[in-house]
Amino acid sequence: MLRLRKCVVSYILSSSSTSAISPLRRLPSTTAAPISPNPSSFAVEEYLVHACGLTRPQALKASTKLSHLKSPAKPNAVLAFLSGLGLSGADAAAAVAKDPQLLCAKVDKTLAPLVDGLTGLGLSRSDIARLLSLTPDHFRRRVIKPNVVFLRECGLGDCDIAQLCIHAPRLLTANPERVWAMVACAEGIGVPRGSGMFREALHAVAFQSKEKIAAKVDYLKNTFRWSDAEASVAV
Structure with a gap:
């Protein structure tokens, strides 16, 4: 047992010069590790790519106008409304690319009343879908009524x-x-x-x-x- 203790002490003393430095050298890599993003935050750019079908460059450009969005609730409602109106995924993506803030429109107070008004004029849902896909920004701003x-x-x-x-x-x-x-x-x-x-x-x-x-x-x-x-x- 005494002999074992001497061997251990001898090993520690002989390697102290290097063993004291190597842990310090490892510290920067540990402390500089990137902080993982908050999993609860809403990644707008990723949503535009995966949920809306935009290309990465389109999503990057559009995301600057949607940075205030904190959840996908409102965009999901808009996309569901567009789908129910008859817009294909490609048409919806084109509309969002033209006017990203379309995703912020209120379905019950803006989009649905406009569709009802245009239907009352005799337009079919396909006509309204075409109109929306061509000029989504004006559709959202409700200039149709005046x-x-x-x-x-x-x-x-x-x-x-x-x-x-x-x-x-x-x-x-x-x-x-x-x-x-x-x-x-x-x-x-x-x-x-x-x-x-x-x-x-x-x-x-x-x-x-x-x-x-x-x-x-x-x-x-x-x-x-x-x-x-x-x-x-x-x-």
């Missing part, structure tokens, strides 16, 4: 507005000022509000510049030697 009210004031019925929405869906979601300008342009080519051709005239001038429309009218007048009234009818 545009519908204004078009009704111009003498268009709900069926007329629905037809306009199908052929030119951006007309209902454009800024109201732009819609007013389109109406003025339609009147400028000689088609007054309330006339039977007003819907067709509004569709013809939608999202075209005044210069382009004037050029078309001049072309008709010069080619066929028409008057302003005749060119307006043709347009």
Whole structure:
């Protein structure tokens, strides 16, 4: 036993110079280990990739506008609503990529009432889904209602507005000022509000510049030697 103690003491003394240093050298690697993220935190970028179907670059860009989200509750409700409306996964992903804050919209107070209003105009759910996928930002901001009210004031019925929405869906979601300008342009080519051709005239001038429309009218007048009234009818 005495001999064993001497051997142990001798070993400790002989290796003290290295054994005292090596543990200290190991300390930095232990203390510098990365801290694992809080498992309860909501990883927005990962959600956008795995739940919404965005690409990694799209998710990285979109996540900067959704940093305030703390849970997937509201986005899940929006995605479920879009799916129920008939949007495919790819269409929903495209809508979220265009307008990430769509995921923050309130289903019961914003999205559902708009869908009900558009359904009341005669639009099918597929028409509404197409409208939402094309302009999700305007859909979320509820500019559709003032545009519908204004078009009704111009003498268009709900069926007329629905037809306009199908052929030119951006007309209902454009800024109201732009819609007013389109109406003025339609009147400028000689088609007054309330006339039977007003819907067709509004569709013809939608999202075209005044210069382009004037050029078309001049072309008709010069080619066929028409008057302003005749060119307006043709347009």
